Amino acid sequence: MNAAYHIPVLLNETIDMLSIQPNGIYVDCTFGGGGHSSAILKHLSTDGKLFAFDQDADAFQNFPNDERMVFISENFRHLQRFLKLHGVHQVNGILADLGVSSHQFNEASRGFSIRFDGPLDMRMDSRSELTAEKVLATYSELQLHLLFEKYGEVTNAKTLAKHIVQYRQHTSVGTTAQCKAALSEIVKGNPNKYFAQLFQALRIEVNDELGALNDLLIQLPNVLKKGGRAAIITFHSLEDRLVKNYFKGTIGEDENPFVSTPKKQDFKLITKKPIVPSDTELRTNSRSRSAKLRVAEKL
Incomplete structure (x- = not known):
């Protein structure tokens, strides 16, 4: 884990909620500094597998030499496609921390922060x-x-x-x-x-962040095994609303208030309300203040 690159948010809560099976297959959709991935690896046996996605090329510098891990340098919106390329059709758990990494904010050349002068770039994937x-x-x-x-x-x-x-x-x-x-x-x-x-x-x-999140969400029912869990950490209300509505099976209901279409329930909510950082975490990592963790289990 590279704490200088990024401090993982809601780390213990997320790992607990994923209910990791030692020989399971897991996905970290936003590898970043590798904090969440490092914690998942501690719970995996030699038979376990972890796929780490990150569209930011800088994240690869944090990738550990571990045979249980595979790094995929792509946006998580392509989750299903790249898992299939590795012969994987379903997994036991998926994690996505949707926050911008401290590294991205702290690098003036990336243009993410109002604190530094730099080019108005803001691309998470420099190929776009x-x-x-x-x-x-x-x-x-x-x-x-x-x-x-x-x-x-x-x-x-x-x-x-x-x-x-x-x-x-x-x-x-x-x-x-x-x-x-x-x-x-x-x-x-x-x-x-x-x-x-x-x-x-x-x-x-x-970065088409909401479009990418929606693409990820609609793949979850097919990618997760029965009983598999999705843990998603959001940092603003637009993301959180998308995740909440998808897990509840209510996405799209607002499109026509006069038509009620029954929707197949794919998930059981593990968190009725989002989990937020503790006072201790807020004191040690101010960037966690708007984080919300929602977890759902595939039925």
Whole structure:
């Protein structure tokens, strides 16, 4: 485990809830610093297997030399496809920690943090083409408005979008410092909170985070064995709502309130309410403050 790269959130709670079988097959969808994977390995026998996904090439530097592990340098939205390539059709447990790693936040060149000046990149997978700079430079005013409103819950999302479209006609915005300077006159409330919400919205869009999460969720019933568990840690309400609704079997019900379609129940909720960090964890890792863990078991 590389604690300098990333401190795993809700580690003990997650491992306990996965109810790991020593000879089972498990998946860590977000390897990162390897903290959760390291803890899973401690519970596996020589017959156990752990597949670790991470689309960020930097994560591979934390990969241990362990015959029980396989590293897959892909987004977890391709879970089923890459497991099949390794001859695996069903697993005993799946973990996904959806938070951005401390390493990603702390590397100025990645553009994730409002604390450092760096390129407006925000790609978790450097192979992808869309960057935060490209979003700000090419999206229409309406696209930007909806993006900031939905993904960042920015209070003046419409004004922000209009300002960006007008500003980019005469000046490019290519770095985090340029972005903050360009928008300083329309910031509402606490500037740090405002830019954190803006950057969150851009990051979610650049990495299609909600689309990837939805792709993962719909694969779970086929990938998990009966009695297998999925443990998912979210960090904002959009993610948490997706996970909660999927585990409860209510995804899509809001699309037409006048039509009630019975849905096959694939999961039993293990956590009726999400598990949140203890006071001790909050004191030692402030970045865990918005974490919520939900766990469900395949029926």
